[in-house]
Amino acid sequence: MKTADVLTLSPAGLYCPMGDFHIDPTRPSPRALITHGHADHARAGHGAVMATRETLDIMALRYGEGFTRSRQVAEPGRATRVGEVDVTFHPAGHVLGSAQILIEAKGFRVVVSGDYKRARDPTCAPFEPVRCDAFITEATFGLPVFRHPEASAEVERLISSIKLFPDRAHVIGVYSLGKAQRVMALIREAGWDRPFHIHGALEKISRYYADAGARLGEFTKVATAEKLGLAGEIVLCPPSAIADRWSAGFADPVRALASGWMRIRAFARRGSAQLPLVISDHADWDALRDTVVETGCSELWVTHGATEPLTHWARARGLDAKPLDMVGYGDEEAAVEEAAP
Amino acid sequence: MNEFARLLDRLALEPGRNDKVRLLTAYFASTTDPDRGLALAAMAGDLPVPGIRPAMARALVASRVDPDLFAMSYDFVGDLAETIALIWPRDGERGHNNPPAPTLSVVVEALRATGKTALPARLAALLDDLDEIGRWALLKLLMGGLRIGVSARLAKTAVAALGPVSADDIEEVWHGLAPPYEDLFAWAEGKGPRPQSSDAAPFRPPMLAHALDDASLAALVPGDFIAEWKWDGARAQAAVFTLADGERGARLYSRAGEDLGGAFPDMLDALRGAGFPDAVFDGELLVRDEKGAARPFSDLQARLNRKNPTPKMLRDMPPLLRLYDLLTLEGEDLRPSPFMERRARLEAVARGVQHPAFDLSPTRTFDSIAELVEVRKNAPLESEGLMLKRRDAPYVSGRPTGQWWKWKRDPMEVDAVLMYAQRGHGKRASLYSDYTFGVWRGSELVPVGKAYFGFTDAELKQLDKWVREHSVSRFGPVREVAHEPANGLVLQIAFEGLNRSPRHKSGLAMRFPRVARIRWDKPPAEADRIEALEALLPVGPPETKPSVPRESA
Ligand SMILES: [Zn+2]
Ligand SMILES: [Zn+2]
Numbered sequence: 001m002k003t004a005d006v007l008t009l010s011p012a013g014l015y016c017p018m019g020d021f022h023i024d025p026t027r028p029s030p031r032a033l034i035t036h037g038h039a040d041h042a043r044a045g046h047g048a049v050m051a052t053r054e055t056l057d058i059m060a061l062r063y064g065e066g067f068t069r070s071r072q073v074a075e076p077g078r079a080t081r082v083g084e085v086d087v088t089f090h091p092a093g094h095v096l097g098s099a100q101i102l103i104e105a106k107g108f109r110v111v112v113s114g115d116y117k118r119a120r121d122p123t124c125a126p127f128e129p130v131r132c133d134a135f136i137t138e139a140t141f142g143l144p145v146f147r148h149p150e151a152s153a154e155v156e157r158l159i160s161s162i163k164l165f166p167d168r169a170h171v172i173g174v175y176s177l178g179k180a181q182r183v184m185a186l187i188r189e190a191g192w193d194r195p196f197h198i199h200g201a202l203e204k205i206s207r208y209y210a211d212a213g214a215r216l217g218e219f220t221k222v223a224t225a226e227k228l229g230l231a232g233e234i235v236l237c238p239p240s241a242i243a244d245r246w247s248a249g250f251a252d253p254v255r256a257l258a259s260g261w262m263r264i265r266a267f268a269r270r271g272s273a274q275l276p277l278v279i280s281d282h283a284d285w286d287a288l289r290d291t292v293v294e295t296g297c298s299e300l301w302v303t304h305g306a307t308e309p310l311t312h313w314a315r316a317r318g319l320d321a322k323p324l325d326m327v328g329y330g331d332e333e334a335a336v337e338e339a340a341p
Numbered sequence: 342m343n344e345f346a347r348l349l350d351r352l353a354l355e356p357g358r359n360d361k362v363r364l365l366t367a368y369f370a371s372t373t374d375p376d377r378g379l380a381l382a383a384m385a386g387d388l389p390v391p392g393i394r395p396a397m398a399r400a401l402v403a404s405r406v407d408p409d410l411f412a413m414s415y416d417f418v419g420d421l422a423e424t425i426a427l428i429w430p431r432d433g434e435r436g437h438n439n440p441p442a443p444t445l446s447v448v449v450e451a452l453r454a455t456g457k458t459a460l461p462a463r464l465a466a467l468l469d470d471l472d473e474i475g476r477w478a479l480l481k482l483l484m485g486g487l488r489i490g491v492s493a494r495l496a497k498t499a500v501a502a503l504g505p506v507s508a509d510d511i512e513e514v515w516h517g518l519a520p521p522y523e524d525l526f527a528w529a530e531g532k533g534p535r536p537q538s539s540d541a542a543p544f545r546p547p548m549l550a551h552a553l554d555d556a557s558l559a560a561l562v563p564g565d566f567i568a569e570w571k572w573d574g575a576r577a578q579a580a581v582f583t584l585a586d587g588e589r590g591a592r593l594y595s596r597a598g599e600d601l602g603g604a605f606p607d608m609l610d611a612l613r614g615a616g617f618p619d620a621v622f623d624g625e626l627l628v629r630d631e632k633g634a635a636r637p638f639s640d641l642q643a644r645l646n647r648k649n650p651t652p653k654m655l656r657d658m659p660p661l662l663r664l665y666d667l668l669t670l671e672g673e674d675l676r677p678s679p680f681m682e683r684r685a686r687l688e689a690v691a692r693g694v695q696h697p698a699f700d701l702s703p704t705r706t707f708d709s710i711a712e713l714v715e716v717r718k719n720a721p722l723e724s725e726g727l728m729l730k731r732r733d734a735p736y737v738s739g740r741p742t743g744q745w746w747k748w749k750r751d752p753m754e755v756d757a758v759l760m761y762a763q764r765g766h767g768k769r770a771s772l773y774s775d776y777t778f779g780v781w782r783g784s785e786l787v788p789v790g791k792a793y794f795g796f797t798d799a800e801l802k803q804l805d806k807w808v809r810e811h812s813v814s815r816f817g818p819v820r821e822v823a824h825e826p827a828n829g830l831v832l833q834i835a836f837e838g839l840n841r842s843p844r845h846k847s848g849l850a851m852r853f854p855r856v857a858r859i860r861w862d863k864p865p866a867e868a869d870r871i872e873a874l875e876a877l878l879p880v881g882p883p884e885t886k887p888s889v890p891r892e893s894a
Binding site: 143144145146147149157161164165252263264265266268269273274275276306308309312313316 | 353356357410473
């Protein structure tokens with residue numbers, strides 16, 4: 001058995017011929033296994049979808065109940081027979097409901113990571129390393145310049161900026177699924193007890209997280225009329241709203257962006273951020289390498305992101321590594337980059 | 342060091358002047374001596390540390406990081422110091438019980454005490470002990486190219502905000518002080534006496550003029566003002582004083598307080614030898630010809646550009662200081678006195694001195710605005726127009742309103758800041774010869790036009806060199822250059838007309854813009870504002886299709 005027998009590349013993405021399903025297909029497919037709810041991985045219009053309960057809920061919230069004809073809940077850690085293979089979902093630590101997918105074919109084990117991180121996240125289950133023969137990994141931050149700091153230290157910088165500028169609103173650009181809620185939970189852990197003021201685009205998902213048990217505290221949707229009155233408060237919005245008129249209505253706003261890309265000053269400048277917060281839901285360079293080693297894999301495929309450096313590193317370790325450079329996974333954190341003028 | 346680095350990091354992204362001051366003041370208030378003083382020195386460009394070449398930094402990282410991974414990273418990040426800071430191995434950080442990271446003073450002391458050969462190893466050890474942002478700041482400080490938009494003046498303003506003293510108070514003692522400025526901070530916090538300036542002639546921040554607009558011209562009362570030519574040289578402050586041993590001392594400052602004595606030793610000699618009493622003058626620095634007349638600005642520029650003039654320069658380009666104000670005389674501070682009184686004392690002092698390096702800027706009265714308009718039409722070539730000074734105005738640092746007006750000869754001129762440069766065509770293809778410039782709108786620069794002629798070949802070479810050395814990013818044939826309040830290049834742009842244009846971000850389109858002058862001496866913060874251009878717009882409905890004639894280059 002070889003990896004190529006278990007997984008191939010089709011125009012829609014990763015395809016498992018023995019189970020006749022795609023993983024995170026970028027176009028409508030008869031049967032799709034979905035790692036997590038981000039739009040580049042979870043699209044509407046498939047015939048049948050198998051995913052964790054949370055991912056299915058999130059897809060329904062975003063696309064409406066009719067996002068697929070039929071759906072099947074994947075219980076984390078429990079194998080399910082699909083065609084000639086067994087598939088098991090394991091937590092990926094990326095966002096609520098995110099999972100890696102293990103495919104076992106006659107004892108040969110392939111893990112598709114989806115997006116993942118190893119850093120602590122109070123709003124979702126932590127990543128579980130899964131031993132495998134072939135590991136199919138993302139590499140959004142697959143360059144040695146990306147080593148994310150402790151998220152709590154970044155939140156401390158935010159809090160001290162609010163203390164220094166109590167007459168300014170702190171407006172934080174965060175991706176609406178996952179980042180927003182993680183950042184809110186981290187700010188609560190730092191002792192902030194005032195209500196959060198959030199952009200309408202963050203509301204539904206945040207409510208879902210709160211119902212699922214995330215400790216987000218009180219949050220309310222920002223009304224245009226009250227924008228000027230939010231000096232000294234924390235406002236959260238999608239990254240695109242940071243650079244546009246929406247954020248201009250606040251009292252002398254301090255614009256913050258929470259993203260792994262903020263490690264690079266040129267991105268912070270381009271994103272109009274005065275306060276770049278290096279908080280990422282992706283594995284950094286160290287975490288990517290540690291994870292590859294922990295899986296014990298002998299073969300590595302790198303799906304998207306900075307595929308070349310990670311492949312280079314893996315080959316130097318004697319792994320059989322190849323970059324896939326798949327298109328369509330214009331990762332959600334890259335949205336920060338696109339949103340900037 | 343890491344805390345200072347965080348401050349620099351934040352300052353670099355914070356556009357608002359007042360917000361920068363608050364960040365700085367908070368840092369000064371929460372940081373102890375001598376660290377805060379060294380931080381101040383770093384921002385004033387006085388940090389006593391050795392510089393390092395990029396090649397040395399590259400060699401350090403090459404011995405620690407896989408070269409392919411470094412190349413891929415550098416390609417992605419685009420900035421050498423930042424790439425090294427981020428990619429630097431941090432095995433040291435992983436141990437437990439790490440000692441605290443070195444403070445700024447520890448870093449400065451370590452570097453200062455290290456000889457050239459031991460410097461790489463010492464720097465590497467410091468980089469091991471700092472975090473990503475600390476490494477970035479240290480490398481930027483040593484390699485140059487730290488762009489945080491903080492001038493020495495802004496940093497002093499932040500020190501002043503600690504307590505009762507003002508930024509101008511600090512300027513007055515500044516030139517006698519040295520890092521780490523412990524007595525300055527004690528004074529600023531109200532905990533110590535005013536530092537004894539060991540400098541007999543500290544720099545006094547100059548009084549500046551506002552550009553005259555139509556409304557102010559209409560409201561001008563002729564009897565209240567006196568007119569002078571606005572000379573086409575460099576604003577300078579000259580001091581003559583008595584040293585402890587009874588000898589004569591002299592000092593020459595630019596308008597920003599830089600010491601010009603090194604570039605103009607002949608002017609210092611002249612100040613000492615001309616027979617002046619102890620005094621501080623305000624005037625225009627020029628270069629004179631054999632007959633004692635002022636020469637073109639480019640000759641002055643040649644001398645301003647040389648830190649140490651050649652013997653030929655000293656022989657062929659002697660300086661001339663055209664005096665127009667007197668700040669102190671024999672220890673008496675004249676600045677609170679009305680202009681006419683200072684002028685009378687200046688004339689008395691000047692009458693007692695016969696020396697080719699000095700003359701007096703003439704004044705003239707006018708009875709009506711119409712007369713003034715006529716005077717301005719006949720402005721001599723070496724002037725830029727008129728200065729109008731209020732007869733009873735005290736000498737106030739900064740730009741007080743309604744006291745001094747400048748009324749330039751050609752109303753269609755603007756001081757703009759160079760923002761982007763593009764390679765030219767044909768024989769200019771290798772040079773950055775097309776310049777996009779902008780003026781201030783609030784705290785940001787908006788592009789208002791593009792110029793690609795008006796300069797000499799020699800100036801083009803200087804501009805090209807400046808562009809290459811001050812690029813912050815590049816895309817294709819275009820380079821974005823530094824354009825911050827304290828870091829950038831001002832171009833005096835002449836143009837034939839101005840129209841509204843909805844197609845341009847500024848809402849304006851210029852006709853035939855050209856570079857009238859490169860203002861190496863002027864900080865971008867003092868470039869013109871968009872309001873100055875809008876005032877020149879013809880009245881009437883906006884043109885929907887502005888015609889912007891262009892020369893084919
Ligand atoms: Zn994702
Ligand atoms: Zn993704």
